[in-house]
Amino acid sequence: MFKKLFGEHGAKNVVTLFHKPSSQPSTRVFTILKQAHATAVSHSTEDQASSHTAQEKAERHEFELDVTEEAPTSDQLKNILEYLGGPTAGAAGKIIKGARDESDALRRLNDDGESFVRPVVVDWNQGKAVAGENESEILNLLRSIPKETKKA
Template identity: 75%
Template sequence: MFKRFFGEHGAKNVITLFHKPNNEASTRVLTLLKQARAQSVAHATEDQASSHQAQDKAERTEFELDVTEAPPTSDQLKNILEYLGGSASKVIEGASDESDALRRLKADGNTFQRPLVVDWNQGKAVAGESESEIMRLVRSIPKETDKV
């Protein structure tokens, strides 16, 4: 019960967009995430005012959107690569593996590929602008067994 209470009413899920304003794909992803967040807030309000059956939907009710133009820290990059199954070249231009990605990021932050959307709570990430993948990430909720 505590997990359920904390998960629903405690800290919000945070989704981070690593953004580059002059990149058209990144701007489209930012718009998509802003719209999804606005809809989730509207649905959460509707659900609170209506029956409790509506809250059983397999969709996240709210999330906090964090937009940053900075590249990730080394620790964040390690997590992102883990979330993506080690696909270093999707995240760092020309990288062959995690250690190469970390080296390239430290040498030049511009090698980091944007847009990149990360759900830190669920341990998932989407590299690029795939609307369907991003919306699947935004709409999914962590399983109760995944919460600590």
């Protein structure tokens, strides 16, 4: 499983949405990701003999979409904070209510998983994350997924 998640040749990137269905921003992000995933999957299954010139411009690289309503683990939270720019970027306060820094964020997460602010989109393979519902940032993250290379 670790090989598949962390860049095995031919494996898809895993993009996780930390989701809260009762949150409108989270629901909007979920819709964006579902649409992007459907687009990526449909492009990968097109008949190889057909013309792809128009599709290539809009192509999204394939990824596995993982949606969870759970808060991240402590290790995941450390990675997410790093992906958001590290301790000097103020990332802790963006994704953990009231957190001042990484250690405060970890303490608050362990005390109350509800302090984790959703939505957060994470591309574990590339080490990138987007906190909130900024559609252009999310789409940029998805566009930066490396094109899948298939074994010959």
